[in-house]
Amino acid sequence: MARRDTHIDWLMIVLYLFIVFFGWMNVYAASQMESNGEFFSLSTSYGRQLLWIGISLAAAFGIMFFNSYFFSAFAYPIYGLALLFLGGVLIVGQAVAGSKSWFVITESLKFQPSEFGKFATALVMAKFMGEKSFSFGGPGSTLFHFFDLPVKLSREGFFALALFFVPAALILLENDTGSTIAFAALFLVFYREGFTGLVLVYALLAVVLLISTVLVDKFIIIAVVLGIAALLALLLRRSRGLMALAILSGVVFSGYVYGTDYLINNVLQKHQRDRILVLVGKVKDPKGVEYNVNQSKIAIGSGGLVGKGYLEGTQTRYRFVPKQYTDFIFSAVGEEWGFLGASLLILAYIGLLSRIVLNAERQKSRFSRIYGYGVASILFAHITINIGMCIGLVPTIGIPLPMFSYGGSSLFSFTILIFTFIKLDSKRSAILS
Amino acid sequence: MNESENKKWIFIGMFAFVGIAFLAKLSVLQIFDPTYKQIANANAIRKLTQYPARGYILDRNGEVLVYNEVSYDLMVVPAELGAPLDTMALCGLADIDIADFRKNLQNIQDQVKARKLGKSTPSPVVKQMSKLEVATLEERMYEFPAFFLQPRILRRYPKPIAANILGYISEVDDKKLKEDPYYRPGDYIGNTGIEKSYEEVLRGKKGVKNIFVDNKGNPHGSYMNGQYDTASVAGQNLTSTLDILIQEYGEKLMAHKKGAIVAIEPESGEILAMVTAPSYDPNLLVGRGIRKNYGKLVMDHNLPLFNRAIMDGYPPGSTFKLLNAAIGLQLGVLTPATRYPCGGGFRVGGHVVGCHSHPGPPDLLFSIQTSCNSYYCAAFRDIVNHGRNTEEGYITWRKYITAFGLGTNFPDSDIPNVKSGLVPQTTFYDKWYGRGKWKPTTIISLGIGQGELKVNALQLANMTAALANGGWWITPHLGKKVDNESIRLFKRNETGINPEYIGIVKEGMQRVMTGGTGRGAQIPGVTSGGKTGTAQNPHGEDHSVFVCFAPADKPKIAVAVLVENAGFGATWAGPIASLMIEKYLFREVKRPDLEKRIMEGVLIKPDPASPTIKPSQL
Numbered sequence A: 001m002a003r004r005d006t007h008i009d010w011l012m013i014v015l016y017l018f019i020v021f022f023g024w025m026n027v028y029a030a031s032q033m034e035s036n037g038e039f040f041s042l043s044t045s046y047g048r049q050l051l052w053i054g055i056s057l058a059a060a061f062g063i064m065f066f067n068s069y070f071f072s073a074f075a076y077p078i079y080g081l082a083l084l085f086l087g088g089v090l091i092v093g094q095a096v097a098g099s100k101s102w103f104v105i106t107e108s109l110k111f112q113p114s115e116f117g118k119f120a121t122a123l124v125m126a127k128f129m130g131e132k133s134f135s136f137g138g139p140g141s142t143l144f145h146f147f148d149l150p151v152k153l154s155r156e157g158f159f160a161l162a163l164f165f166v167p168a169a170l171i172l173l174e175n176d177t178g179s180t181i182a183f184a185a186l187f188l189v190f191y192r193e194g195f196t197g198l199v200l201v202y203a204l205l206a207v208v209l210l211i212s213t214v215l216v217d218k219f220i221i222i223a224v225v226l227g228i229a230a231l232l233a234l235l236l237r238r239s240r241g242l243m244a245l246a247i248l249s250g251v252v253f254s255g256y257v258y259g260t261d262y263l264i265n266n267v268l269q270k271h272q273r274d275r276i277l278v279l280v281g282k283v284k285d286p287k288g289v290e291y292n293v294n295q296s297k298i299a300i301g302s303g304g305l306v307g308k309g310y311l312e313g314t315q316t317r318y319r320f321v322p323k324q325y326t327d328f329i330f331s332a333v334g335e336e337w338g339f340l341g342a343s344l345l346i347l348a349y350i351g352l353l354s355r356i357v358l359n360a361e362r363q364k365s366r367f368s369r370i371y372g373y374g375v376a377s378i379l380f381a382h383i384t385i386n387i388g389m390c391i392g393l394v395p396t397i398g399i400p401l402p403m404f405s406y407g408g409s410s411l412f413s414f415t416i417l418i419f420t421f422i423k424l425d426s427k428r429s430a431i432l433s
Numbered sequence B: 001m002n003e004s005e006n007k008k009w010i011f012i013g014m015f016a017f018v019g020i021a022f023l024a025k026l027s028v029l030q031i032f033d034p035t036y037k038q039i040a041n042a043n044a045i046r047k048l049t050q051y052p053a054r055g056y057i058l059d060r061n062g063e064v065l066v067y068n069e070v071s072y073d074l075m076v077v078p079a080e081l082g083a084p085l086d087t088m089a090l091c092g093l094a095d096i097d098i099a100d101f102r103k104n105l106q107n108i109q110d111q112v113k114a115r116k117l118g119k120s121t122p123s124p125v126v127k128q129m130s131k132l133e134v135a136t137l138e139e140r141m142y143e144f145p146a147f148f149l150q151p152r153i154l155r156r157y158p159k160p161i162a163a164n165i166l167g168y169i170s171e172v173d174d175k176k177l178k179e180d181p182y183y184r185p186g187d188y189i190g191n192t193g194i195e196k197s198y199e200e201v202l203r204g205k206k207g208v209k210n211i212f213v214d215n216k217g218n219p220h221g222s223y224m225n226g227q228y229d230t231a232s233v234a235g236q237n238l239t240s241t242l243d244i245l246i247q248e249y250g251e252k253l254m255a256h257k258k259g260a261i262v263a264i265e266p267e268s269g270e271i272l273a274m275v276t277a278p279s280y281d282p283n284l285l286v287g288r289g290i291r292k293n294y295g296k297l298v299m300d301h302n303l304p305l306f307n308r309a310i311m312d313g314y315p316p317g318s319t320f321k322l323l324n325a326a327i328g329l330q331l332g333v334l335t336p337a338t339r340y341p342c343g344g345g346f347r348v349g350g351h352v353v354g355c356h357s358h359p360g361p362p363d364l365l366f367s368i369q370t371s372c373n374s375y376y377c378a379a380f381r382d383i384v385n386h387g388r389n390t391e392e393g394y395i396t397w398r399k400y401i402t403a404f405g406l407g408t409n410f411p412d413s414d415i416p417n418v419k420s421g422l423v424p425q426t427t428f429y430d431k432w433y434g435r436g437k438w439k440p441t442t443i444i445s446l447g448i449g450q451g452e453l454k455v456n457a458l459q460l461a462n463m464t465a466a467l468a469n470g471g472w473w474i475t476p477h478l479g480k481k482v483d484n485e486s487i488r489l490f491k492r493n494e495t496g497i498n499p500e501y502i503g504i505v506k507e508g509m510q511r512v513m514t515g516g517t518g519r520g521a522q523i524p525g526v527t528s529g530g531k532t533g534t535a536q537n538p539h540g541e542d543h544s545v546f547v548c549f550a551p552a553d554k555p556k557i558a559v560a561v562l563v564e565n566a567g568f569g570a571t572w573a574g575p576i577a578s579l580m581i582e583k584y585l586f587r588e589v590k591r592p593d594l595e596k597r598i599m600e601g602v603l604i605k606p607d608p609a610s611p612t613i614k615p616s617q618l
């Protein structure tokens, strides 16, 4: 490992270790009532989590001894295996909380193939787009002209998108919102690699309009959308294509608003609709769908500036936050460590994400860079949704806080995901392909 | 740097944006909004109410009338009802009615479903089981983890007496909950009688213990080492004015009769005994049987839940003549020498108020002794005519009558729900006959205590005490001491009659006992003053009335007895009063034959379904 061409970025490792051990401390706080006196008992959640930390660290250590060409070389077989798992789970998997996304081996040993799918897809995207010749819109890739604008998509670009959408479709079929959104975050990588950012802008617009639709009368929104579209068309009148695009977008989004309104009121299942309504504050239901989030906010809010002290949080200690040591673990941090502790954790995560992106950009190897962006995108989605949910900014979506929540398969997967990048980064001066 | 590489700043910008949004929201939750801290405390800290023991009620000599016994409520925590419950076994261990049990449990579960009741809030399934009833169950409670036994306090009565006077406690109702923030749902409160009027003394003060609880409601030690806890303060004992000896004795005498006895210590206004018959064993309205027994008592046609001693009452009959004599003397209408003719009756228009045959015409003392109707018709006529007009004369007369406590409900007394009875105002007759259209002769029956008058045994006893005192009385009351502190709340009331005139009336009352209608009620070994009465009852046999005080020179006790449908006052009411006084003054009765005749006399048709007291139980 300590060869001359190896440069391990210790900052990423320190941040990883901080998150993992701080996570375990909080899992212990949230599950201490299970304690039977034995500290390392596997009958307790924190005991099992400690075992998984050991296993994960061993795996991380092992990865550092892998040949860094391994990941690039085996990207396709790993991807194939992932597709097999993702397909298989739809047939033989067991439903956990309404989502058919788990292989259940024993009650405490479960495996979620979507975790593996994210890793495999990040690898395969890196491998495929890592080819030097790869481009979404090279010469001869023009499909058609939209007025004066050429619409380009190369064959390899199309193929890259397909590598993403096939597992995405399988995960969507699992009916697990959290996994789907986390996986969808990989799309950000396409943006980095030259795919139009318009898609992301449209996706963001779609979310904003969705929330607006719940809050405001749909005809007001449609009027605003069409008004902005007309204004843009006027400003962009130099290009007939852009003008037409603005008008077309206005019309399509108007239809989207109308359709969304219909969807929310007529198609969405009640619990999905309730979650949206509660999040935007349209419905108050502190005992129902709002319950978990409310308890989480109470725990966090009661922590104050400096927190109640480790193991002193009444909400955490006496289990008032449902599912606290898994999805709502951030509420334990908020209660016992206060605003300062919670901010520190957020900074650690933002620091890790930024470090990964900055490191990715310094890779000589396109493979390493693209994979790095994949890792950052996946982590970013998890952190945003999980913490956002705990503090009431995002609807309740069951998704773990990376390396922090209780759960062995999740911790293990994130460890592999990150340490693979750390390994690749340590060989950043080498060119892999 | 190419364009693609610059995108890293867009990514980092995105991360920073999310991070800042999180910190902003966190600062609102944790620093700027204080409500979450309060809600968190409400979640994790439970205020356990510490119930104080309720004070005992004692008789005037310190004998216990009411004490406490621990009872147990079988509580359920709905959240812990998991495994199938062996209802048969559970009910079998404590002799619980299975149907009732199932119904109550279902009720609780329905309320939990409707979110009216917390899943972890313990609720009572079976209330108020005695220590004996739960003995077997207690040992095997561990078999039913969702259940536990909550000790509570139950009132107990060593003797089955004074039920209507002591009153009972029951769960506080919604109205009271709204009025008084002290009470919480499920608390017990004195509902009637002494339990009601001395509620604040007897209940003590609840304490609070703050403990940590988890999401299931399990306790986890005290909050802040009990810094915010308050200890409960035990209720104070109330020494009542009742004398258990004559209270019990009176109830025995009144067995199988309808009516009331009130005995008062004249100089203090203390009620020595208040008997209403028929009555019931107060232990019946305690614990599990309360609902069933209460239902039966309510249905009893003899109305055992009704306190006849303080009801609206009946015409006082001839006992009323005492007041007319006193008022006549006071107004100068009568002198001891005043005589009115009696030819067997008093003529009013074409109507005659009859009188029995006696030597005549009587003077004042003899008129009391022989209870001459004609004398008091004439006296009443002259009393009212003494005013400038009928209305003014009547108002003056009425002022004196009410000054004896008749027609009032003793508002400063500690006896709840006393009825005023009726001494009509002039407006009453104005409405009846028209203003200015009635004369003393129109309402002449008031002279002999009949007509529209309504008085109860408490008012008659008080009137007798006022006469015994020589013209004043202390508001009659039931409370004597709170712990060791005397209660001095009750005021002295003046009748406005010169003691000298009262003395003449008392002299007449003594003659009643020695040579008049009260001869059969004489008390061996002590001089006394009394007066018989018969309240006309248009619905059946007349009611028997007797008032009496003794010893004549220094009265220690004044008694009024009212026996419904018992005919002439001397037959039942007189002997009962006489026996009560003998028992009180000498602590024993040496007239077993009379005692036996009275106790075994049956004047009502008992309700066979009612759990009222049989004489043998006393």
Ligand SMILES: [Zn+2]
Binding pocket: B342, B344, B345, B355, B356, B358, B360, B371, B372, B373, B374, B375
């Ligand atoms: Zn006569």
